[in-house]
Amino acid sequence: MAEHPAYPVGLRLSGRRVVVLGGGQVAQRRLPALIAAGADIVLVSPEATPSVEAMADAGEITWRQRRYQDGDLADAWYALIATGDHEANTAASAEAERRRVWCVRADDADRATAWTPATGTSAGVTVAVLTTDARGRDPRHTAAIRDAVVEGLRDGTLVAPHHRTRTPGVALVGGGPGDPDLITVRGRRLLAEADVVIADRLGPRDLLAELPPHVEVIDAAKIPYGRYMAQEAINNALIEHAKQGKSVVRLKGGDPFVFGRGMEEVQALAEAGIPCTVVPGISSSISVPGAAGIPVTHRGVAHEFTVVSGHVAPDDERSLVDWPSLARLTGTLVVLMGVDKIGKIAETLIAHGRSPKTPVALVQEGTTAAQRRVDATLATVAETVRAEDVKPPAVVVIGEVVTVGPRPAP
Template identity: 60%
Template sequence: GVLAGGEHRRSAAIRSAIHEALQQGVIARDDSVTPGVVRGGVALVGGGPGDPELVTVRGRRLLAHADVVVADRLAPQELLAELSPDVEVIDAAKIPYGRSMAQDAINSVLVDRAKEGKFVVRLKGGDPFVFARGYEEIIACAEAGIPVTVVPGVTSAIGVPALAGVPVTHRAMTHEFVVVSGHVAPEHPESLVNWDALAAMRGTIVLLMAVERIELFARVLREGGRPADTPVLVVQQGTTSAERTLRATLADAPERIRAEGIRPPAIIVIGAVAAFGA
C-alpha cells in the first residue's frame, strides 16, 4: 500500500512505479519470489538488438539477480553498467576477424560457475536461438546437470528493420520472409543455404553477418532471378545512438556499402518492403 496524504492519483502512480521497478529488477526483491532465479543454474537471456529498453522485462529482472554475467559483444552494454560491482562480468565476445572466446570455453564457464552455486546469466544479443549458438549452450548445461531458463529476445532481423520504418512482411505485397546467415559464402562447402531457391522467392530476405560478402550474395541472387532494381535497406548498429541507414538496390548495394564504409554489425533487407520509409 502507498499513502500520499489523500492524493489518490499520486499514490496510484507511485504504486505503479514501484511495481514496474520490481518487475524490471531496478528494485531488488527476494530471490525466492523471483521466477527463474536458481542458484546453481543458468538463465539464457536474449538482450535484444542493442537498445537496452528492448530487453524483455523478465530478462532485465533475472539480470538484476545475477552473480555472474557472461556477455556477448552485441549484448546491450548499458545493461552491464547497471549491474552491482560485486557481479562477475565475463566478456565472451566473438569479434569477426578479431579476438574471440571459443564456444567450448563459454560452455565451460557457464557450467563451472553454476556448479559453484552461483546464478549465471548468459546475456546474448538479439534472440538466443537466432544464429547465436544458444542451444549449444543448453546442451552443454544439460549434459552437466545444470538447469537452464530460456528468455527469448527481440531479434535484430525483425526489430532493426521495424524501427527503421520497414516491416519484413506487408499484406498483398509479401507473404514470406527468410532470415539468412551470411557467415559463409554461397559456394562454400559448409553452406546450407539454397541460394537459387532464395532468388526465386518473391518475399523478403534478411541477411545477417553479410557485409563482408555482400558482393557474393548480391551476385548469386541476381543470377538466380532477383531483379537488379530490387530495393535494399542496410542498417548498421540498429536501435543504438550510432545507427546508420543506407538505401540502395540489389545492383548497386555492394558498391554503396563499400563507399559508405558500412561495417558489422549490420542488417541487410532485400525485397519490395525495403522501399518503405524512404
Template identity: 60%
Template sequence: MTAENAYLVGLRLSGRKVVVVGGGTVAQRRLPLLIANGADVHVIARAATPAVEALAQADPGITLALRDFEPGDLDGAWYAIAATDDGAVNAAISDEAQQRRIFCVRADIAREGSAVTPATFDYDGLSVGVLAGGEHRRSAAIRSAIHEALQRGVITAEVTGEAPSGVALVGGGPGDPELITVRGRRLLARADVVVADRLAPQDLLAELGPHVEVIDAAKIPYGRAMAQDAINQVLVDRARAGKFVVRLKGGDPFVFARGYEEVIACADAGIPVTVVPGVTSAIAVPALAGVPVTHRGLTHEFVVVSGHVAPGHPESLVNWNALAQMSGTIVLLMAVERIELFAKALLDGGRPADTPVLVVQHGSTVAQRTLRATLGDAPEKIREDGIRPPAIIVIGAVAAFAS
C-alpha cells in the same frame, strides 16, 4: 467507506463463487486473474465482448449468463464485482451485496463499493498490490514503477523459494535495453555471473550490482573472439561453483547465436539450463525502421540468412539460386563485409536489380542509421556511407516502406 481507509487484504478464492455482473472491458481484465486463482466465476451480462465469450467457452471455471442481473444472483457468493455501464444496476448489486455481507467492488464509483481492486502484479512468489485513494492511474503507475524496479534489481526482495541455479541463456534483444523480456530482466537482476556478448545491451550491464562478475565473451565479428569452447567452460565452471550464471546474448539466443551449442555443453556437464527467448533483430530492427518483413498482399514469406559464410564457400548451407527465385523478403545478418558477393549471387540467380534494399546499422539504439538502396547499387552505397557491423540488410518489396 472511502478508498483512503481501505484495508488491503488478499482473498483466497479457490473453489469459491465470485459473481461478475457485466461483460465489458472491466470483466475482460478481471476474469483471467480470478480464473488463475481458481475462483468459480459466474458472469451475468446483457452482452459480452468477444474476448469474454471466448474465455467462457474455453474455461470451465467461468459460467456466462446473457441476461439482466436479478435479485438472488449473489446467493452463495463470496465476492462480487459490479461492472455494468448502468449506475443504477451497479448500485442495486452493491446494495444486495451489503445486505448479504458479501464484499463488492463497484467499477464505476470505487468509493461506493465495500471493496477496492488494487493495481497488482506477481513477482518471484510475491503478490504486490497498490491502492492510491481511488486514483486508478496513479496506482497503476506506482505498480508499474515498483515492478520495473524489482526487475532491474533497483530494489530487491527476499523470496521464499530457492535461489535460481545453473545457467540462464537469455536473449537481450536488438540493443535497446527496454526490449529485453520481463523474464530475462528478472533473471539478470538475480545473476551472480553474467557472460555477455558484445551485441548484448550494454546499458543492462551498467545496472548490475558490484557483486556481479561480468565476463566479456568478446564475440566481435571478424576480430578477436573468445573461443566457443572457452565460453562453454566458463558457464560450466561458474555454475559448478554454485553461481547462478546468465549468458546474455544480443537478439535471440537461437538465431545465429550458437546458443544451442551452449545448451548442449551445459547438459553434457549436468548443468540445468533455462532458455529465455529474445526479440530477434531480424524482425525487430526492420520494424523499428518502418519496415514489416511481411505485408499482406505483398509477400507471404521471409527468410533470415546468415552472412558469415560467402556464397560458394564449401561450408555454405544456403541455396542462393533458390533465394534469388523467391519473391518474398530476405533478411541478411552479418552480411556487410561480403555484401558484394551476396548481391551478385542474388542478381545472377535472377533477382531484379531494382529490388528495394534497406540497411539498418545499430538498430534500436540511439546510434541507429538507415540507408535505402536497390539490390543493384547496395554494395556501392554501403561502402560510400561507411556502414559497419552490426547492421541488418532487408531485401524485397517491403524495404520500400522505410520511413
C-alpha cells in the same frame, strides 16, 4: 465505514465461485486476473465485449447471457458488479450484503464492501496498492505508485535481498538488438539478480554498467580458450560458475536461438545436470528493420519474409542456404551477418532470377545511437558497402518493403 481504512488481504479463489455482473470493459480488465487465480467464474450479462466472449468460448468462464436476477450470488465467495444498470447494481450489492459476499462495485466504490487494488507482478511477487483514506481515493495515484514499485523490481533499481537460498543455475537471456530498453522485463530482472554475467560483444552493453559491484562480468570474447574451441570454452565457463552455486546469466544479443548458438549451450548445460532458463529476446532480424522504418511484411507488397545467415558465401561448401530457391521468392529477405559477403549474395540472387533493381537497405548498429541506414539495389549494393564503409553489425533487408516507408533523410 468511510472513516476507517480498508483492510488489505489476499484472496485465495482457486476453485471458489466468483460472480461477475456485466461483460463490458471493466470485466474485460478484471477477468484475466480472476482466471489466473483459478476461480470458478460465472459471468452474468446479456452482452459482452469480443475479448470477454472469447474467454467464454475458450471455457475459461461460464457465461449466463441474461440480466442479473436475485439469487445469482448464491454460494459466491466474491462478486464484481460492473453493469451499466444502477438499479441492478444496487440490488446485487444488497444481495451480496445479505449473503455476506465480498463485493466490488465499479459504479460506486463507497457502497462496495471490497475495493480492487492497483496490482502488478514481478518475480513471483504481487504488488497491491490501496488508498488508506476512503474519502480521498485517487485511482491514478495508486496506479502510479504501483507502476513505480513494479518497474523498480523489474529493472533492478529496487532490489530486495533474497533471504532464501536461490537455486544455482544458468539463465540464457536474449538481450535484444542493442538498445538497453529493448531487453525483456524478465531478462532485466534476472540480470539484476545475477552473481555472474557472461556477455557477448553484441549484447546490450549499457546494461552491464547498471549491475551491482559484486557481480562478476565476463566478456565471452576474452575467455581463455586453450585447447578448447571458443564455444566449448564458453560452455565450460557456464558450467563451472553454476557448479560453484552461483546464479549465472548468459547475455546474448538478439534472441538466443536465432543464429546465437543458444541450443548448444542448453545442451551442454543439460549434459552437466545444470538447470537452465531460456529467456527469448527481440531478434534483430525484425526489430532493426522496424527501427529503420522498414516493415518486413506489408499488405500488397510482401506476404512472407525469410531470415538467413550470410556468414558464409553462397559458393562456400559449408553453406546450408538454398540461394536459388530464395531468389525465386517474391517476399522479403533479411540477411544477418552478411555485410562482408553481400556482393556474392547479390550476384547469386541476380543469377537465379531476382531483379538487379530489387531495393536493398543496410541498417548498421540498429536501435543504438550510432544507427544509420544505407540504401542500394542488388546491382549496386557491393559497391555501396565499400563506398559507404558499412561495417558489422548490420542487418541487410532485400525486397520491395524497403521502399514502403518514408524515405530516409539524406
